Amino acid sequence: MSASLMVMVILFGGIAAGLVGSLTGLGGGMIIVPLLTLAFHLPIPEAVGISLFGVIATSTGAAPRFVGTGLSNVRAALFLQIAASSGALIGALVAHHLPARLLFALFGIVLGYSAIMSFRPQHSDVAGAPESSPLAQRLRLGSRYQQAGQWVEYRVVGVMPGFGIMIGAGFLSALLGIGSGAFKVLAMDRIMKLPFRVSTATSNFMIGITAATSAGFYLSHGDIPPVIAGAIILGVIVGAYIGGHLVRMLPVATLRKLFAVVLLLVALQMLLKGLFNL
Amino acid sequence: MNGIARERRLLNIWILRVSIVLCALLIAMGLAIFFAHGGAHIPATPSGSLRRIMHTAAHASLGLHASAFLDAAIVVLLLTPVARLLVGIYVSARVRDWLYVAIGVLVVALVITGVIAGQSGM
Numbered sequence: 059m060s061a062s063l064m065v066m067v068i069l070f071g072g073i074a075a076g077l078v079g080s081l082t083g084l085g086g087g088m089i090i091v092p093l094l095t096l097a098f099h100l101p102i103p104e105a106v107g108i109s110l111f112g113v114i115a116t117s118t119g120a121a122p123r124f125v126g127t128g129l130s131n132v133r134a135a136l137f138l139q140i141a142a143s144s145g146a147l148i149g150a151l152v153a154h155h156l157p158a159r160l161l162f163a164l165f166g167i168v169l170g171y172s173a174i175m176s177f178r179p180q181h182s183d184v185a186g187a188p189e190s191s192p193l194a195q196r197l198r199l200g201s202r203y204q205q206a207g208q209w210v211e212y213r214v215v216g217v218m219p220g221f222g223i224m225i226g227a228g229f230l231s232a233l234l235g236i237g238s239g240a241f242k243v244l245a246m247d248r249i250m251k252l253p254f255r256v257s258t259a260t261s262n263f264m265i266g267i268t269a270a271t272s273a274g275f276y277l278s279h280g281d282i283p284p285v286i287a288g289a290i291i292l293g294v295i296v297g298a299y300i301g302g303h304l305v306r307m308l309p310v311a312t313l314r315k316l317f318a319v320v321l322l323l324v325a326l327q328m329l330l331k332g333l334f335n336l
Numbered sequence: 337m338n339g340i341a342r343e344r345r346l347l348n349i350w351i352l353r354v355s356i357v358l359c360a361l362l363i364a365m366g367l368a369i370f371f372a373h374g375g376a377h378i379p380a381t382p383s384g385s386l387r388r389i390m391h392t393a394a395h396a397s398l399g400l401h402a403s404a405f406l407d408a409a410i411v412v413l414l415l416t417p418v419a420r421l422l423v424g425i426y427v428s429a430r431v432r433d434w435l436y437v438a439i440g441v442l443v444v445a446l447v448i449t450g451v452i453a454g455q456s457g458m
Contacts, residue, residue, distance in 0.1 A: 062375030065367070111413055118356055118416050125348045128341070132424050136439045139421075143446035150450060197435075266417030267443065271450045273414055278454035280383025284406035285370055288363040291413060295360050 064098065065289050071097075072112065072293015079116050079294070080301030082176070082314040086112045086294050087236035088169055092324045095162070096331070100286070102158045107276030108287045109235030110269045112294045117237065117266035119298035127203075129259035131252065134199050134214065139264055141221045142242070143271040145228025150275035153233045163332025165234050170325035172240055176318035186251040187215040194250075203256055212253050220250040232272030237265040344427045348420055355416040359409045366405030379403030384455050386411055418447055 059067075071093045072086075079086035087109045094105035124130055153161065190200045194214035202211040223245035227238040239261050246257035276282055370377075379402050382389040389407055397404035425440035 060375060061378060062371055065370065065375065069367075111410060114413050114417060115356075115359070118352055118413070121352050121420075122349065125345055125352065132427070133436055136421075136424055136428075136436055136443060139443045140439060140446070143443055143450075147446060147450055147453065151453060263420065267421055267447070270414055270417040271447045274386075274447060274451035275454035277382070277389070277410065277414065278384060278386070278451045279457065280381050282410060283381045284366070284379045284403050284410065287410055288366050288406040291409065292360060292363040292367065295356060 061285075065285055068094075068098065068286055069289040069293045072290040073297040073300075074293075075112060075290070076116065076119070076294035076297020076299075077301045077304075078297075078317055080120065080298040081305055081308065082317050086116045086298075087234070088172060088321060090290060090294075091165060091235045092169075092328060094286070094290075096324075096327060098286075102161050103154060103276070103279075103281045104283060104286075106153060106161075106233070106235035107273065107279075107281040108283070108290050110232070110273040110276060111282070111287055112290050113231070113235070113237045113269040114266050114273060115291045115294040116298055117262055117269065119295055119302070120262055121266070123302075124259040124262050127259060129203050129256050130263050131199070131201050131256055131260045132263075133197065133201070134246065134250075134252065135260045135263045137197055137199070137217075138221060138224045138242075138245070139267055141224035142228035142231075142238075142264055142268040145225035145230075146232040146268050146271040147228075147275070148225075149229040149232025150272040152229075154279070156233075159332045159335060161233065161332070162328050166325045166327075166329030166332055168230060168234060168236065169321055169328060173318040173321035173325060175240060176314050176321075186253060187213045189213055189215075191215045191217060193217045199250075201256075203253070205255075210253070212251070212256065214250050214252060216249040216251065220245040223249060228268050228271070231265075231268050232275070237269065239265050340427055340430055343430075344423060347423045347426075351416065351419045351423065355412055355419070359412045359416075362405045362409035362412065366402045366409065369400060369405065370402040373402070377402070379406060382407050382410075386414075386451060418444065421447075 075086040075089040090109040090112045091105045094100040095102055190213040194217050199214040202209050227241035231238040242261040242264055243257045246252040247254050393404045393407040425437055428436040
């Protein structure tokens with residue numbers, strides 16, 4: 059395949075990643091890494107580094123949806139970002155010393171988990187914790203948001219367990235080139251009892267900064283080939299833009315389940331590559 | 337919406353719009369130059385400090401090389417979440433919330449550490 063044709067195919071792959079990522083909420087990284095490693099045989103550190111830039115593009119493209127809604131909890135985001143960025147830094151350092159097969163296997167497991175989670179029913183906002191924990195009170199993490207013209211106050215608990223999960227989310231993000239949004243939302247929604255909509259908006263803010271921490275590492279380390287990265291980033295921007303317009307017209311819940319089946323197959327292929335080098 | 341929240345919203349929207357449009361335009365120009373040359377010249381993979389990468393890109397731009405625009409786009413995209421983080425710090429400073437100014441500065445330091453650790457080849 060000529061270099062020009064390869065770049066064109068990667069550009070369309072980026073568009074597909076951005077489109078599917080924005081339609082299903084599964085994130086572009088889950089598609090970019092398998093695309094670059096399995097189809098184009100790029101070394102996994104390069105694929106992960108490029109994917110992290112795709113994650114920043116996806117997060118930046120989706121951000122206007124949340125800016126100004128008052129949903130994002132900036133204090134919680136900044137505090138938890140210490141954990142996520144620390145994890146990302148460790149992940150980027152470790153990724154360059156792990157065997158590629160282990161990374162493939164790990165990616166397969168995380169991808170499979172995310173695909174299976176897609177079949178679970180979506181959350182709805184429910185009453186959170188009755189009172190904030192002492193640490194959450196000291197950090198003033200409780201806040202409020204507007205819903206149907208009414209202010210809804212919420213309180214926060216489980217700060218340290220949430221902090222711990224964020225270290226893991228940042229680590230996985232840097233190691234595998236994914237946004238880890240599912241893990242971030244899990245920490246805030248399930249553990250810290252932030253409302254689901256607040257968790258999603260806060261997670262969007264955090265995903266970009268987490269990815270930037272490790273993407274900076276991969277860039278200065280010399281893992282980002284500019285033409286391939288450019289094609290992926292442009293593709294993701296275009297795909298996410300189209301997806302943002304199609305999201306109200308398509309049966310997203312059905313698409314999400316169909317796509318989860320495809321992701322399960324990709325996860326299996328990544329796992330087999332990792333375990334048996336197939 | 338109070339004044340500071342409005343200011344934060346406007347700053348964030350401005351950052352997001354400018355960075356996405358600038359990034360897309362720079363990549364489109366870089367790829368157009370790449371295709372115009374028949375894909376024969378594959379730009380080298382940059383490494384080192386952001387200053388060094390941008391310095392190399394500035395030199396390459398004089399020769400209208402694809403790498404100049406692609407490297408610049410990559411750096412613009414990398415700095416977008418950092419700029420949003422700086423807005424968060426600025427807003428915290430405006431309301432004299434020094435604890436969150438300190439936390440924000442610590443996070444910026446972690447991002448910078450990532451770049452420095454990468455260029456040291458760890």
